[in-house]
Amino acid sequence: MSKDGKKFDNAVYIGKRPTMNYVMAVMVILNKGRNCVIKARGRRISHAVDVAEITLNKFFPTAKYKDIRISTEVLPNDDGSKTNVSSMEIEISPN
Amino acid sequence: MSKDGKKFDNAVYIGKRPTMNYVMAVMVILNKGRNCVIKARGRRISHAVDVAEITLNKFFPTAKYKDIRISTEVLPNDDGSKTNVSSMEIEISPN
Numbered sequence A, B: 001m002s003k004d005g006k007k008f009d010n011a012v013y014i015g016k017r018p019t020m021n022y023v024m025a026v027m028v029i030l031n032k033g034r035n036c037v038i039k040a041r042g043r044r045i046s047h048a049v050d051v052a053e054i055t056l057n058k059f060f061p062t063a064k065y066k067d068i069r070i071s072t073e074v075l076p077n078d079d080g081s082k083t084n085v086s087s088m089e090i091e092i093s094p095n
Helices: A019-031 A044-059 B019-031 B044-059
Strands: A011-013 A036-041 A064-076 A082-093 B011-013 B036-041 B064-076 B082-093
Touching: A011 A019, A019 A036, A019 A044, A036 A044, A044 A064, A044 A082, A044 B044, A044 B064, A044 B082, A064 B044, A064 B064, A082 B044, B011 B019, B019 B036, B019 B044, B036 B044, B044 B064, B044 B082
Parallel strands: A011 A036, B011 B036
Antiparallel strands: A036 A082, A064 A082, B036 B082, B064 B082
């Protein structure tokens, strides 16, 4: 999620699904010749790195990492308190 | 671990210990005025991002990310087969 809360249509959000689902989603965007941003929070950050590495090493060798950003997001809990969660964005360009 | 297998004394390897242990290890290096590299593999990558973010946001606000690298390492298994594991290096400069 970007700072203004807008979802970009070239972003892939890493969730609970199998790794290959996300690899395919990234491939679809790269095959259009557009940059793709893989986004993940908390424990799913490791999963995001797997998705990026598998995409570049096995399926799209011409692609390159354009930028890797890490930051902290503040998420509200049900009881009104707040939790800091690390987040990561991996930007990949098709060539 | 670097490509030639040498351990750098400004590197912090993320393992199973509590987050604050690693934050302190990073602080010691940064306080000497040297760059620090946080390294992690597999599921511990998420943990490495937490360590880096806590260090920069809470303890060392002048520090900056100098480089964030992700790659794949091939690890041998006991039965002779090999496993690909994602790895991450976060380089932090003290100012």
